[in-house]
Amino acid sequence: MRCRRCREPAVIEIRRHNAGFCRDCFLHHCREQVRRAIEDHEMLRPEDRVLVAVSGGKDSLALWDILLDLGYAADGLYLGLGIGDYSDASGRCARAYAAGRTARLVEVDIPADYGFGIPEGSAAARRVPCSACGLSKRHLFNAAARDGGYDVMATGHNLDDEAAVLLGNVLRWSTPYLGRQLPVLPATPGFARKVKPLIRLAEREMAAYCVLTGIDYIVEECPMAEGNRHLGYKEALNAVEDRSPGTKSAFYFGFLERAAPLFAPAASAEQAGLRDCASCGAPTTGETCAFCKLLEKATRPEGG
Ligand code: SF4
Numbered sequence: 581m582r583c584r585r586c587r588e589p590a591v592i593e594i595r596r597h598n599a600g601f602c603r604d605c606f607l608h609h610c611r612e613q614v615r616r617a618i619e620d621h622e623m624l625r626p627e628d629r630v631l632v633a634v635s636g637g638k639d640s641l642a643l644w645d646i647l648l649d650l651g652y653a654a655d656g657l658y659l660g661l662g663i664g665d666y667s668d669a670s671g672r673c674a675r676a677y678a679a680g681r682t683a684r685l686v687e688v689d690i691p692a693d694y695g696f697g698i699p700e701g702s703a704a705a706r707r708v709p710c711s712a713c714g715l716s717k718r719h720l721f722n723a724a725a726r727d728g729g730y731d732v733m734a735t736g737h738n739l740d741d742e743a744a745v746l747l748g749n750v751l752r753w754s755t756p757y758l759g760r761q762l763p764v765l766p767a768t769p770g771f772a773r774k775v776k777p778l779i780r781l782a783e784r785e786m787a788a789y790c791v792l793t794g795i796d797y798i799v800e801e802c803p804m805a806e807g808n809r810h811l812g813y814k815e816a817l818n819a820v821e822d823r824s825p826g827t828k829s830a831f832y833f834g835f836l837e838r839a840a841p842l843f844a845p846a847a848s849a850e851q852a853g854l855r856d857c858a859s860c861g862a863p864t865t866g867e868t869c870a871f872c873k874l875l876e877k878a879t880r881p882e883g884g
Contacts (some may be wrong), residue, residue, distance in 0.1 A: 585609075594787050595825035603792050610789050613780040614646045621763045623775035624732060631730040631772075634677075634723050636670030638797040639736030641677050642689065642789045643778055647734065648681060655733070657724050659717060660689035662697020663804060669756040670798040677795060686728065690719050694875055699804065701878035709804035712874055719862060719871035725772035732773040740783040741774065743828040744813040746835055751813075759847025760841060768851065770863035779832070 581590040583602035590600025601609055618624050630647060634640040634656035647654040658674040661667050671687075678685035691697045696704070703711035725733045739746075742761070749757045765775040778786065790797050805811060820827050850865070857869035864870070 582769060590648065594785065596829055607792060609787065610781060611646050611649060614777045617777050617780045623764050623777055624652060624711065626862060628652065628731040629729065629817055629820060630732050630734050631725045631728060632656050632734045633736070634658050634674045636673035636798045638786045638790045639738050639778060641673065641795050641797050642786045643734060643736040644677070644683070645793065648683060655684040655686060657686045657721060660687065660691065661702055661713060661730055661801060662764050663699060665804055666800060669751035673796055673798050686724060690716060696878035701874060704880070705874050705877040708809050713804070715870045715874065719869065722772055730772060732775055734775050734777055737776045738777055738778040738783050739832060740814055740826060742779055743832045744810045747813045747817060750808060754851040755843050755846035759843035792798055
């Protein structure tokens with residue numbers, strides 16, 4: 581197979597584009613896809629200070645790399661989750677990347693700063709680990725962006741992630757989630773603007789990007805991921821995509837174009853019911869936000 585752009589031998593085939601690319605043209609293609617996503621959805625302004633949520637995995641490191649290459653003032657934020665060797669290794673990857681690019685990495689360590697790790701915290705709060713982890717990430721990323729004076733938070737959700745979340749939300753008809761499943765969430769009181777510049781790129785392409793640019797990322801799956809519903813949705817979508825390349829992209833971008841606006845009222849209704857958490861002041865639907873409840877249960881003395 582030949583590269584679609586320069587006709588040199590291709591190193592990667594992308595079936596949904598019916599195209600192959602050589603190394604340099606593939607890297608150009610990835611940057612172009614991010615540039616287009618940013619432009620189409622008005623994600624970033626040239627003067628924005630961007631905080632990239634960096635896990636040490638391929639998606640977030642590739643995103644940080646591409647944003648820096650595109651000239652954005654992008655710092656990284658690494659959140660230590662306290663998940664044993666997995667957290668140690670992912671932190672090393674994030675730090676090594678930052679050092680290699682002389683980029684700024686902000687670090688928040690949940691065990692050191694809040695006194696619990698995700699495995700014990702989720703058990704104490706009787707939540708599945710990914711639920712405790714997800715709500716902690718949302719809360720702490722948002723707080724770091726707000727406190728650090730950043731204009732926008734960028735996350736490495738790729739096309740596979742977004743299509744899988746969409747499938748899960750459709751299967752349950754979770755209308756407020758469908759109303760919020762957008763590539764850009766504007767800033768609202770207490771929340772920083774959030775953007776997902778990798779929506780035009782698939783997971784496999786991000787792994788290839790890191791391999792071809794020499795970015796060292798954590799390859800192992802998080803040990804707490806077992807039973808994560810989204811992995812099942814990804815497998816189902818991969819089976820469909822394998823038979824019919826382009827289906828994931830049509831599913832997700834068709835939703836954005838034709839269905840997402842229908843669910844906007846459900847998301848707005850939820851937004852209107854927000855008030856300040858009595859403990860930390862973050863926006864919440866209840867008296868206390870989910871993170872403060874988790875923190876209280878996770879750090880309660882035994883027998884307390
Ligand atoms: Fe957190 Fe679950 Fe992801 Fe592990 S798999 S990092 S516990 S959300």
